Amino acid sequence: MLRRVALVLLLAPFGTGIGRQAPPPADLVLRDAKILTVDERFSEARALAVRDGRFVAVGTNEEMRAYVGSTTRVLQGHGRTVIPGLIDTHVHALGVAATEAEQPFRNLRSIAELQEWIRTDASRRPPESWIWTPRVYPTRLRERRFPTRKELDAAAPQHPVAVDGAYALSLNTAALRAAGITRDSTDPPGGAIVKDGAGEPTGLLRNVGALLARFHTEASAVPPLDILQRVHEQYVATGITSVIERAATVEGYRAYEALKRGDRLKVRATVTIRIPRPDDSAEVERFVSGLPFRFGSGDDWLKVGPLKIFTDGGILIGTAFMREPYGPGAHQLYAVDDPRYRGFLTLTPAQIASAILIGHTHGWQMVAHVTGDAGVDVVLDAFEAAQKAQPAPDRRHTLIHAYFVHPETAARAARLGVLVDTQPAWYYKDADALATGLGPERLAHFIGLRTLRQAGVDVAINTDHMFGLDRDQALNPFNPFLTIYAATTRRTESGQVIGGDEAVSRQEALRMMTSVAARFSFDEKTRGSIEPGKLADFVVLDEDILTCSPDRLRGIRPEITVVGGRVAFDRSTAK
Numbered sequence: 032m033l034r035r036v037a038l039v040l041l042l043a044p045f046g047t048g049i050g051r052q053a054p055p056p057a058d059l060v061l062r063d064a065k066i067l068t069v070d071e072r073f074s075e076a077r078a079l080a081v082r083d084g085r086f087v088a089v090g091t092n093e094e095m096r097a098y099v100g101s102t103t104r105v106l107q108g109h110g111r112t113v114i115p116g117l118i119d120t121h122v123h124a125l126g127v128a129a130t131e132a133e134q135p136f137r138n139l140r141s142i143a144e145l146q147e148w149i150r151t152d153a154s155r156r157p158p159e160s161w162i163w164t165p166r167v168y169p170t171r172l173r174e175r176r177f178p179t180r181k182e183l184d185a186a187a188p189q190h191p192v193a194v195d196g197a198y199a200l201s202l203n204t205a206a207l208r209a210a211g212i213t214r215d216s217t218d219p220p221g222g223a224i225v226k227d228g229a230g231e232p233t234g235l236l237r238n239v240g241a242l243l244a245r246f247h248t249e250a251s252a253v254p255p256l257d258i259l260q261r262v263h264e265q266y267v268a269t270g271i272t273s274v275i276e277r278a279a280t281v282e283g284y285r286a287y288e289a290l291k292r293g294d295r296l297k298v299r300a301t302v303t304i305r306i307p308r309p310d311d312s313a314e315v316e317r318f319v320s321g322l323p324f325r326f327g328s329g330d331d332w333l334k335v336g337p338l339k340i341f342t343d344g345g346i347l348i349g350t351a352f353m354r355e356p357y358g359p360g361a362h363q364l365y366a367v368d369d370p371r372y373r374g375f376l377t378l379t380p381a382q383i384a385s386a387i388l389i390g391h392t393h394g395w396q397m398v399a400h401v402t403g404d405a406g407v408d409v410v411l412d413a414f415e416a417a418q419k420a421q422p423a424p425d426r427r428h429t430l431i432h433a434y435f436v437h438p439e440t441a442a443r444a445a446r447l448g449v450l451v452d453t454q455p456a457w458y459y460k461d462a463d464a465l466a467t468g469l470g471p472e473r474l475a476h477f478i479g480l481r482t483l484r485q486a487g488v489d490v491a492i493n494t495d496h497m498f499g500l501d502r503d504q505a506l507n508p509f510n511p512f513l514t515i516y517a518a519t520t521r522r523t524e525s526g527q528v529i530g531g532d533e534a535v536s537r538q539e540a541l542r543m544m545t546s547v548a549a550r551f552s553f554d555e556k557t558r559g560s561i562e563p564g565k566l567a568d569f570v571v572l573d574e575d576i577l578t579c580s581p582d583r584l585r586g587i588r589p590e591i592t593v594v595g596g597r598v599a600f601d602r603s604t605a606k
């Protein structure tokens with residue numbers, strides 16, 4: 032009896048009984064919707080109320096009536112599905128904006144399109160001026176190989192041409208000549224100048240960025256703010272309300288600060304800072320101790336995220352560091368001839384361990400770009416050693432990409448409390464080509480979400496958006512519903528299923544872009560689900576994400592996106 036009285040007293044101010052005080056009116060009430068709260072039990076609700084940028088109530092239409100006052104904006108959901116604002120834990124909006132400012136991205140899908148682009152660019156430049164193409168990956172070209180030197184010569188016989196494949200470049204003859212690369216050139220440290228049977232450079236260079244830096248005016252680290260804002264507006268229009276910027280400089284963080292100061296920051300952002308010289312411990316120590324901010328400083332709109340290092344190359348261009356040799360299929364796809372070739376680390380294991388230990392000791396969450404499975408082994412060694420040297424529970428060090436998943440590595444990551452940030456749209460775009468290059472067995476667990484989840488690893492699925500402003504034509508596509516489609520159907524762009532066991536449910540995929548994704552920036556208490564007290568970020572969809580046909584899934588579009596209780600995108604009024 033006593034206990035019951037106490038309970039009633041406790042509940043009195045919030046209860047639903049007669050005679051209770053009406054709550055203060057909400058700023059915004061959404062009614063008649065199918066709200067997927069993505070709370071612990073994945074419960075559904077009909078209506079929600081928002082005040083001061085946060086959810087204050089989630090429940091039935093009836094329950095929300097009490098929150099409607101004379102100034103409350105009431106949105107009708109018309110039975111539509113509502114999800115928490117999506118969190119893309121891996122974007123390069125700064126880079127997107129910087130390159131858009133100089134040369135708007137074009138998605139080149141074949142060598143003929145690439146040649147055409149080069150011809151047009153050449154017609155606008157003096158012959159000595161270098162041509163740098165938009166980013167092109169062999170896995171995404173119809174021919175599924177790098178362009179040859181001859182093909183590039185045919186498009187531009189006079190101009191030096193470099194085809195940008197990130198960690199690999201294809202050069203034409205004029206570019207080799209201008210760069211002074213000959214049959215006598217030796218490989219730079221950690222990189223390779225590929226040569227043919229006669230010892231002549233083929234034009235393909237792996238991981239030699241520094242060798243050509245003087246011919247390339249890098250897009251500035253700080254883009255025009257209006258273009259950065261435009262990138263963020265594209266995110267909001269596709270349902271993304273929080274991002275983690277995945278490799279910024281301190282100046283990049285300042286650009287975000289400037290947007291926020293001008294009240295122009297449209298998405299919540301956590302900014303990852305890239306360590307510039309991870310190969311030199313003294314430089315790492317100096318860089319980390321000289322940073323003008325601490326890990327996690329900031330607020331609900333902008334904060335300082337982890338420190339990042341790059342430890343290997345990419346699987347789209349055949350430089351990921353693998354446990355097993357790439358094999359015979361790699362000849363066609365990557366122009367690899369050595370049967371023992373396994374890709375390579377771009378830092379030594381000692382350098383990786385040292386950079387991670389230094390950041391860890393200074394209190395930072397550490398994240399490492401690592402695509403190959405042998406690379407993952409080395410990075411996990413480094414995370415484990417850092418934790419042993421200075422135990423710090425719940426630091427959430429993170430593997431970025433980690434594409435080739437094995438049950439025992441997943442178990443090890445889970446045991447170490449290590450998270451995985453990975454990109455199902457790459458499976459969609461690249462798995463067909465990769466299966467011919469690396470064999471279907473290896474692709475069966477490529478981006479193995481189910482294996483990771485079964486081991487208990489926190490996985491965030493995201494897009495690694497790098498270039499372009501169109502959600503489906505960008506590189507990489509930043510359409511989050513394409514990501515969810517790939518994660519749940521395990522279908523490639525051609526419709527093939529490779530390793531169907533690795534598909535996850537729609538609920539799980541949604542968690543990987545909301546409640547679980549929030550953990551990557553330590554924000555699970557304030558975002559990632561629709562629950563009272565959390566930030567009022569949500570999206571009204573034009574389809575039911577749980578029940579629509581798989582083919583409709585990747586075409587889902589937001590009707591309305593709300594960030595912090597404010598309508599940030601409304602399809603009915605958008606241009």
Ligand SMILES: [Zn+2]
Pocket residue numbers: 121122123277495
């Ligand atoms: Zn990235």
